[in-house]
Amino acid sequence: MSIKADDDHNPRSHHSVNSQSPNSKLRRFEERLRHQQSQLEHSVLTTVKQGRQEVAEDTLDVADQAVFSYQKEMLFTQGTEGASQLALVRLALERLHDGTFGECLHCGQPIGEKRLEALPWTPYCIECQEKIETGQIEDMVRAA
Numbered sequence: 001m002s003i004k005a006d007d008d009h010n011p012r013s014h015h016s017v018n019s020q021s022p023n024s025k026l027r028r029f030e031e032r033l034r035h036q037q038s039q040l041e042h043s044v045l046t047t048v049k050q051g052r053q054e055v056a057e058d059t060l061d062v063a064d065q066a067v068f069s070y071q072k073e074m075l076f077t078q079g080t081e082g083a084s085q086l087a088l089v090r091l092a093l094e095r096l097h098d099g100t101f102g103e104c105l106h107c108g109q110p111i112g113e114k115r116l117e118a119l120p121w122t123p124y125c126i127e128c129q130e131k132i133e134t135g136q137i138e139d140m141v142r143a144a
């Protein structure tokens with residue numbers, strides 16, 4: 001007589017969203033970064049493929065070619081932006097594993113939590129980001 005053990009379906013792994021545990025916070029960032037990474041990888045790949053297809057089209061009249069080169073440029077921009085964001089996401093994942101995630105790459109100060117929530121892949125605190133944008137310091141990631 002086989003009675004199915006029916007009492008083992010209580011969810012044992014109820015991961016508590018406890019703000020006291022820094023690890024669960026990091027895990028959430030990791031999940032978001034991995035999600036972002038796969039989306040970016042997909043879109044960069046798609047962009048590259050589309051770019052290749054359009055290069056193959058060389059039997060166009062002049063007007064079409066103008067439109068095409070414009071589209072190609074757009075795709076190129078999207079592709080490079082996607083690729084550089086992808087580099088930031090990868091860097092953030094590396095830093096998660098190094099234990100340096102959340103520290104500004106330039107000054108070493110903690111990046112604000114709200115900033116990380118909004119941009120988990122950012123390697124800089126808001127002050128350094130502003131200095132980069134105004135050219136006061138060099139963007140270490142893009143320079144690399």
Ligand SMILES: [Zn+2]
Pocket residue numbers: 104105106107108109124125126127128129
């Ligand atoms: Zn900083």
